Amino acid sequence: MIQMKNVYKKYPNGIVALNGLNxxxxxxxxxxxxxxxxxxxxxxIKMMYREERPSSGQMFVDDIDIATLxxxxxxxxxxxxxxxxxxxxxxxxxNVYENVxxxxxxxxxxxxxIKRRVMEVLDLVGLxxxxxxxxxxxxxxxxxxxxxxRSIVNMPKVMIADEPTGNLDPETAWDIMNxxxxxxxxxxxxxxxxxxxxxxxxxxxxxxxxxxxxxxRDVVGGDYGYEA
Amino acid sequence: MxxxxxxxxxxxxxxxxxxxxxxxxxxxxAVTVTLLLVGVFVLIMMNLNKVADDLENDxxxxxxxxxxxxxxxxxxxxxxxSEIPGVESTNxxxxxxxxxDLVLDFGDELSLFEQSNPLFDVFYVKATDPQQTKNVAxxxxxxxxxxxxxxxxxxxxxxxxxxxxGRNVGLILILALLFTAMFLISNTIRITIVARRxxxxxxxxxxxTNWFVRIPFILEGMWLGILGSLIPIGLVALLYKEITDxxxxxxxxxxxxLLEFTPFVYQVSALILLMGVFIGVWGSFMSIRKFLRV
Numbered sequence: 001m002i003q004m005k006n007v008y009k010k011y012p013n014g015i016v017a018l019n020g021l022n023x024x025x026x027x028x029x030x031x032x033x034x035x036x037x038x039x040x041x042x043x044x045i046k047m048m049y050r051e052e053r054p055s056s057g058q059m060f061v062d063d064i065d066i067a068t069l070x071x072x073x074x075x076x077x078x079x080x081x082x083x084x085x086x087x088x089x090x091x092x093x094x095n096v097y098e099n100v101x102x103x104x105x106x107x108x109x110x111x112x113x114i115k116r117r118v119m120e121v122l123d124l125v126g127l128x129x130x131x132x133x134x135x136x137x138x139x140x141x142x143x144x145x146x147x148x149x150r151s152i153v154n155m156p157k158v159m160i161a162d163e164p165t166g167n168l169d170p171e172t173a174w175d176i177m178n179x180x181x182x183x184x185x186x187x188x189x190x191x192x193x194x195x196x197x198x199x200x201x202x203x204x205x206x207x208x209x210x211x212x213x214x215x216x217r218d219v220v221g222g223d224y225g226y227e228a
Numbered sequence: 229m230x231x232x233x234x235x236x237x238x239x240x241x242x243x244x245x246x247x248x249x250x251x252x253x254x255x256x257x258a259v260t261v262t263l264l265l266v267g268v269f270v271l272i273m274m275n276l277n278k279v280a281d282d283l284e285n286d287x288x289x290x291x292x293x294x295x296x297x298x299x300x301x302x303x304x305x306x307x308x309x310s311e312i313p314g315v316e317s318t319n320x321x322x323x324x325x326x327x328x329d330l331v332l333d334f335g336d337e338l339s340l341f342e343q344s345n346p347l348f349d350v351f352y353v354k355a356t357d358p359q360q361t362k363n364v365a366x367x368x369x370x371x372x373x374x375x376x377x378x379x380x381x382x383x384x385x386x387x388x389x390x391x392x393x394g395r396n397v398g399l400i401l402i403l404a405l406l407f408t409a410m411f412l413i414s415n416t417i418r419i420t421i422v423a424r425r426x427x428x429x430x431x432x433x434x435x436x437t438n439w440f441v442r443i444p445f446i447l448e449g450m451w452l453g454i455l456g457s458l459i460p461i462g463l464v465a466l467l468y469k470e471i472t473d474x475x476x477x478x479x480x481x482x483x484x485x486l487l488e489f490t491p492f493v494y495q496v497s498a499l500i501l502l503m504g505v506f507i508g509v510w511g512s513f514m515s516i517r518k519f520l521r522v
Contacts, residue, residue, distance in 0.1 A: 049433065078435035089430050093247070106436035108233050150434070 001027045001158060001189050002048065007057035009043050009213075017043035019213035020057070025191065027157065030184045032200050033193040034224055035210040041193045044210060045162050048191065049081050050074050062157055079107055082151030082188075086163035088143045090135040090150075096122065097131040100150045107154060121149040125179060141172030148179055152188065159183060161192040165199065177203055200224040233440075241447035248420050252452065255416035259456025259504055262409035266402060267464035267500050271471075273398040274496075275486055280391040282484050284358035287384050289365045291351035292375040301373050302349060309353060312367050316356040323347040348375055359388055406503065413511030417449055421515050428519050438520050445512045453508025454501065461497045468493055 002025040009018040017040045025031055033041050046052040047059060050066055059066040064077050090099050097118055104114040122128045125145040135143050144164060151159055161180070165173035177199055184190045194200060200207060200223065207222035208215055217225060245252045291309065293302060302320070309318050321329075326347045331338050341347075355364045365379045421428070431441050472489045479485055 072437075075432075075435045075437045078433060083433055089426070089433070091427055091430060102430070103434040105236065106431050106434055106440055108230055108440075111232070154435075 001025050003060045005058040007054045007059050010055045016213055027189055028187055030190045030205040032205055032207045034207055039210045040213040041210055045160055045193050048160050049078055049083055080156055082156040082159040084147050084151050084161040084164045086166040088147040090143055090146055092135050095132050095134050096127060096146050099146055100153050103150045103153050117153050121153045125149045140168050141175055144176055158189045163193055165196050197224040237443045237447055240444040244448050245451055251420045255413055255452045256456045258412040259453055260459045263457050263460040263500050263504055266405045267460045269402055270496055271468055276394055278487050279484050286483055287358050287361050289353040289379040291353055291368055291377050292348040294373045294375040297373045305373055308371055314356050314360045314364050316354045319352040321350045323349050326350055410507050410511055413507050414514045417512045418515035421519055442516055445516050446509055449508035449512030450505050453504035457501045457504030461500050464496055465493050
């Protein structure tokens, strides 16, 4: 699903974020990316959906070559990937239904299909009854569920989550994780950057630790490994 | 693009105009003011140009045929003159006809010259391009059997210089105004875009193409341009109606004429509308470029 070979990333300001990274992630895996702030986690995540591109090295996402991908083709890549953010990135002017439908409208799906798919995923995340409400009327956990619904509505093969529980209280965070588990069970690869020790140590999955732009640990079913 | 998507873009662009009503008002006002200036300026410039053309077209070369010329040489001369490149028309007038004109203009006292007419047979020659009058006159002077060639030398050069300078200054001013208008629009649209940065970012992240993001903004810019051109079109038409109503009767029979209300007013309206659309579209296009790099 995802292959990285000697991926190196140097930003224009001279900071080396990734220093020759090698990793392979299979279809259907659930992977935690852990590590201290500034270790290169965000760069690693951003490269998956080509917000950043490698300075050197090889990288493939679903057989798409990220390093040489033309800007014109980036939308095609992103349609294969669902992204969830710490700050949800919902449009406050649109209601729940419209926020989710937005992801399908921009890729020009048929209106009938849009309606069906949106209702399906809203049902999955348990927000069908709040479809007409606006993001500001929802709790943090509900907002994150909307953003998850949006990220999976076009049935991506990979879901990328950058600190999805970072802004949520522990109880709500568990709700979100349960949702991720279900999505993963349905066959979607999940790559999740997190600082949440409790989650990583309880819901055991593959843990990749990044420090100084390198993978320092890669254990299936490993623990968080840092002091909380 | 699917028709459904186009409909969505159009709806989006209208929604955005409503949502950002204050910014809409600001940009439309900016377009209105500049297009009004441009419109009035075009009115003035086009009419000055018309006046200049009228003056230029009135310029003709008067060729005095030498007294020794026989009827045959006059016919020869006529064809020689007509063959000079740049000659539009020649008009022959005998010395008798000349005297009749003179008597008509200055009164019967002159009719005593009928006994011994001191005038010459004359060719009136017009150049295709009035600005080439001098060159044509020089070529005619070189022909045989010609007494004298007159075309208001000195005076018409000054007139032409003055008219040409006026045209250039006008063109530069119009371009400067247009440039200012574009700058204003592109700035105001940039502010609406900044306010919707997040929306653009999310669109890009869920896999929207650049054109998909761009089109609603470009349409919005176009609507702003069209809205901004309505008042100028109305005011310019009204103003020109007043001007022509006032000037037309006073100028009847004169050498200088203003441009007719129709079709000139339609042309100016179309021009203002086109400029509004162009300014809006160009302004949006320029403003959105850097926000697409997500």
